[in-house]
Amino acid sequence: MGGKNSKISPTGVDQGALVSILQALRNRLLGAPGLTFGSGSPELLRVNPANTDDDFDFCINGVAYRKAGADDIAASISGTAITATQSTRFRVEIDVDGAITSKQGNIDTVLGNCKYPERSANKATIGTISVENYAFTPGTTTLDAAAVTFTDGDPDLGTDRLEA
Incomplete structure (x- = not known):
């Protein structure tokens, strides 16, 4: 990359938003697995209710990975x-x-005042x-x-992020 004096000057583009979009493109779902909630347990997701055996692909730091589809997928939902x-x-x-x-x-x-938290390093956002x-x-x-x-x-890849 450039020397220590290199700098990008803003020319109408929100640099922070652009960085978020670029990070999201390197760490994202590949395709649309149709994730939804499982039922009867506090932390279950379900892939494509029409066909729960579908695997889904995602990318982290530009490398593709696959998650096996299942009726229910355990998810650790934590917070306040x-x-x-x-x-x-x-x-x-x-x-x-x-x-x-x-x-x-x-x-x-x-709810409109609630923001999505920043993305984590080395993880792909699969939903909200x-x-x-x-x-x-x-x-x-x-x-x-x-x-x-x-x-x-990923909310960082929503069409509202791409508006002028």
Whole structure:
């Protein structure tokens, strides 16, 4: 790379947003596995409900990996419990060994004020969980509970990130 005096000058592009997008492209899902919540347990995800045997591919630091499909995939959802008047968001990530974990964002009374947490190093974001005004204890409350939604994919690669 350039010398110690090298610098990129902003010319209308938010450099921080650009870095997030580039990191997300190196650490992401490859395709759309159709992840959704499993049922009856607080920490289960399910791949493609129409065909639960589908594997899914993801990339970490530019290297492709495969996670075997299953009816239910264990996920470690952790964070701070919220009350019925609070909302929060989680980033759901996978590491090179296929372990699925989460990071919690801020807590607020309005879901729109809740931000997704920053991505973790050496993990790919596979989805997000939003909890809106619902008593929720990570690791205890089932993910298929009311007011808890899962969205496939990476919020850093959403179309709103690419708007001018």
